[in-house]
Amino acid sequence: MNHNDIVRQSFKKQAEKFVAYHMSKVEYTDYLIQKIAATGEEHALEVAAGTCICGRALAPYVKDITCLDMTEEMLAQGIRLAEESHIENIYFQSGNAEKLPYEPETFDLVITRLSFHHFDNPEKPFEEMKRVLKKGGKMVVWDMEAAEEPLREIDDKIENMRDPSHTRILSREEFEEMFKKDFALQCEETTLVPVNLKSWMELTDTSEDVQEEITNLMKAELEGGRKTGFSPYNKDSQIMFDHRWLLLIGVKK
Structure with a gap:
């Protein structure tokens, strides 16, 4: 099984639950819309769109938006939710972020969210997103930011234990290098x-066995043991941690 198959398999399982998960909260999409500051004239593209959380939120603020993903079950949820919300300027495309099916300089705005830590070769989709973006257009990448260097390996290991489609979280410096x-x-x-x-x-x-293993790693850190990069904490008798989401918006020269 190649990595793309692993990604499809993972997100096929997540499709129905994904919509209700915390990552869909309005407060995050409102923040994103505010930061993008669209004019209403943009032809936009969401890459590795999943259930099209960003695309559906952005639709009222752009001319039109296309949502591309390679997991049919995730896209199906996006289509269903767009129809329920009566969004008419949204389009859906099955496709791979590493080979976007569009001509160069097609879009005014290209966005991807929480995708890069699932890519085998993150430079490849970044170059594709850059290729299809017009000069003067905006590239928006919102993804997790890596833990500090000594803890990156164990952090990624735990992420991969939980979801085998996870590859590697990039550091702020690595993202900056791609944009530079x-x-x-x-x-x-x-x-x-x-x-x-x-x-x-x-x-x-x-x-269940992997859940138990991960939970024990978190409990050990809470008791003063080995650090995981997650910095877990207790809240209302539940183990919590904070993901670091890094938002980068660049204008193509």
Whole structure:
């Protein structure tokens, strides 16, 4: 099974639960819309769109938006929710972020959210997104930011235990390096997003034994043991941690 098959398999399981998960909260999409500051004239593209959370939120603020993903079950949820909300300027495309089916400089705005840590070769989809973006257009990448260097390996290991489609979380510096040559960065902000450990593992249908192993690693850190990169804490008798979401918005030179 290649990595794309692993991604499809993982998100096929998540499709129905994904919509209700914390990552869909209006407060996050409102923040994103505010930061993008669309004019209403943009032809927009959401890459690795999943259930099209960003695309559906952005639709009222752009001319039109296309949502592309390679997991049919995720796109089906996006289509259903767009229809329920009577969104008419949204289109859906099955496709791979590593080979976008569009001509160069097609879009005014290209966005992807929480996708890069699922890519085998993150430079490849980034280059594709850049290729289809017009000069003067905005590239928006909102993804997790890596833990500090000594803890990155164990952090990624735990993420992969929970979801085998996870590859590697990039650092702020790695994201900056991709943007550096052809973009002027307008925004670079980190937001802490609280996550309930149990709900996080249930979203991906993580097996009971792996859930127990991950929970024990978190409990050990809470008791002063080995650090995981998650910095877990207790809240209302539940184990929580904060994901670091890094938002970068660049204008193509």
